[in-house]
Amino acid sequence: MTQTARPHVDAGVDTDGYPVPWALEPEHHDWQRAMRDFCADVVAGEAAERSIEGRFDPELVRAVGKLGAFGLLAPERVGGGGADLRTLCLAAEELATVDSSLAVTVHVQAISVALLVHLAADREDLLRELVPSASRGETFISFGLTEPSGGSDAGNITTSARRTGDGWVINGAKQFITNSGTPFSRYVLLFAATGEGRKGRPAVSAFLVPLDAPGVTVGPPYAKLGWRASDTHPLYFDDVHVSGDALLGTEGRAYREALQFLTWARIPIAAMSVGVARGCLTDTMRFVKDRQSFGAPLGGYQAVAFQTADIAAMAGMARVMTYDAAWKYDRGLPIEHEAAVAKLMASEAANKAAYTATQLQGGYGFIQETAATRHYQDARILTIGEGTSEVQRLLIARGLGLSV
Numbered sequence: 001m002t003q004t005a006r007p008h009v010d011a012g013v014d015t016d017g018y019p020v021p022w023a024l025e026p027e028h029h030d031w032q033r034a035m036r037d038f039c040a041d042v043v044a045g046e047a048a049e050r051s052i053e054g055r056f057d058p059e060l061v062r063a064v065g066k067l068g069a070f071g072l073l074a075p076e077r078v079g080g081g082g083a084d085l086r087t088l089c090l091a092a093e094e095l096a097t098v099d100s101s102l103a104v105t106v107h108v109q110a111i112s113v114a115l116l117v118h119l120a121a122d123r124e125d126l127l128r129e130l131v132p133s134a135s136r137g138e139t140f141i142s143f144g145l146t147e148p149s150g151g152s153d154a155g156n157i158t159t160s161a162r163r164t165g166d167g168w169v170i171n172g173a174k175q176f177i178t179n180s181g182t183p184f185s186r187y188v189l190l191f192a193a194t195g196e197g198r199k200g201r202p203a204v205s206a207f208l209v210p211l212d213a214p215g216v217t218v219g220p221p222y223a224k225l226g227w228r229a230s231d232t233h234p235l236y237f238d239d240v241h242v243s244g245d246a247l248l249g250t251e252g253r254a255y256r257e258a259l260q261f262l263t264w265a266r267i268p269i270a271a272m273s274v275g276v277a278r279g280c281l282t283d284t285m286r287f288v289k290d291r292q293s294f295g296a297p298l299g300g301y302q303a304v305a306f307q308t309a310d311i312a313a314m315a316g317m318a319r320v321m322t323y324d325a326a327w328k329y330d331r332g333l334p335i336e337h338e339a340a341v342a343k344l345m346a347s348e349a350a351n352k353a354a355y356t357a358t359q360l361q362g363g364y365g366f367i368q369e370t371a372a373t374r375h376y377q378d379a380r381i382l383t384i385g386e387g388t389s390e391v392q393r394l395l396i397a398r399g400l401g402l403s404v
C-alpha cells in the first residue's frame with residue numbers, strides 16, 4: 001500500500017487486553033468488571049486534571065475505600081478483604097488504565113496492611129483496631145524503607161532506633177514515602193537499625209510510628225514527573241520516642257522477614273504496567289482511527305498499524321507474565337523468579353508502549369491533557385519503584401547461580 005492510497009481502518013479491535021482465562025476464576029471476572037465500571041464512572045472523568053494539577057483527591061480515596069480495595073490481602077478475621085493476589089492485581093491494572101496515581105495509592109496501602117498483619121501476627125488486638133479502618137482507607141499506614149542514601153541497597157539502613165527504659169528513640173530520615181502526608185495518614189511502618197547484624201550490616205527492626213508523634217516531620221511533597229496525583233514526602237525523625245509495643249515482629253529480623261514476605265509486591269506493579277500499556281493502546285486506537293493524514297486515517301498506514309500492534313502485543317505479554325506469577329503465588333508456588341521477570345518485562349513494556357503511543361500522536365503526545373502523555377509520565381517510575389529494573393536483573397541473575 002502506498003502512502004497516498006486510502007487505507008481501510010477496522011474499528012473492531014479489542015483493547016481490553018490479552019485474556020488469561022486459565023488464571024482467573026469467575027469471582028475475579030466479577031471484581032474486574034466492578035473495578036472497570038468504577039474506573040469509567042468515578043475515576044476517569046477528572047484523571048487528567050488531577051494529574052496536571054498534582055492534586056491528591058480524598059473523595060476518590062473514600063470511594064475506593066467503599067470497595068474495600070485498601071485491605072484486600074488482609075484476612076477477614078481482622079477486618080480485611082480476605083482476597084488473593086490476583087484480586088489486588090486486577091484492581092491495580094484497572095486503576096492504572098486511567099489513573100496510575102490512584103493505583104499506587106491503593107498498592108502502597110495494601111502492601112502496608114498486609115505487612116502489618118504479617119509482622120504483628122501475634123497482636124490480634126492491634127490488628128482488629130487498625131485493619132478495618134485501614135482497609136476502608138480511613139487510616140493510611142505508609143511504608144518507610146527507602147533512605148536518602150539509596151533504595152536499591154535498602155537493607156543498609158542508617159535510621160536508628162535505640163532502646164530507652166520504656167521504649168525506643170528513633171533518629172534518621174526516609175525518602176520518597178507514599179501516602180505519608182494525606183488527611184488519612186496516621187502511621188509509618190518504619191524500618192530502623194537496632195544494632196549490628198551479620199557482615200557489618202545493620203540489624204533492622206520494624207516499628208509502627210504515629211506520624212503525629214513529637215519529633216516526626218513530614219517534609220514538603222515532591223514535585224514529580226508522574227504519579228502526580230499521589231502523595232509522596234520525605235520523613236524526618238528527630239529523637240522520636242515510641243513505646244515498646246511500637247516494635248513489630250522480631251527485633252533485628254524485620255528487613256529479612258519483610259523482604260521475603262513482600263516478594264509478591266512486585267507483581268501488582270507489573271499489573272499496573274499492564275494497565276498503563278492497555279491505556280496506551282486505548283488512546284492510540286482512538287487517535288489513529290480519527291486522525292487524518294495525507295487524506296487517510298493514520299491507522300491505515302502499515303507503519304502506524306504495526307506500532308499499534310506492538311503496543312497490543314506488549315500489553316498481552318505483560319499480562320500473561322503478571323497473572324502467571326500471581327496465579328502461582330495464590331497456589332503457594334515459588335515466585336521469586338516469576339515476580340522479578342514479570343516486574344522487569346511488564347514495566348519495560350509499559351515504557352515502550354508509552355513512548356510509541358506518544359510518538360504516534362505527534363504534538364498531542366506532548367500535551368498533558370492527552371491520556372498517552374499521562375501514561376508516558378506514569379510509566380517512568382514503573383522501572384524504578386519496588387526495585388529497579390537493574391535490581392530485578394540482579395535477582396534473576398542470582399537465581400541463575402551467577403554471583404553478582
Ligand SMILES: Cc1cc2nc3c(=O)[nH]c(=O)nc-3n(C[C@H](O)[C@H](O)[C@H](O)COP(=O)(O)OP(=O)(O)OC[C@H]3O[C@@H](n4cnc5c(N)ncnc54)[C@H](O)[C@@H]3O)c2cc1C
Nearest residue numbers: 143144145146150151152176177178384385386387388390
Ligand atoms: C514516587 C515514588 C514513590 C515511592 N514510594 C516509596 C514508599 O512508599 N516507600 C519506600 O520505602 N520507598 C518508596 N520509593 C522509593 C523507591 O523504592 C526507590 O526510589 C527505588 O527503590 C530506587 O532507589 P533509589 O531511588 O535510592 O535509587 P538507587 O538505589 O540510588 O539507584 C540508582 C541507580 O543505580 C542502580 N543501581 C543500584 N545498585 C545497583 C547495582 N548493584 N547494580 C546495578 N545497578 C545498580 C539502580 O538500578 C538505579 O538505576 C518511592 C519512589 C518514588 C520515586
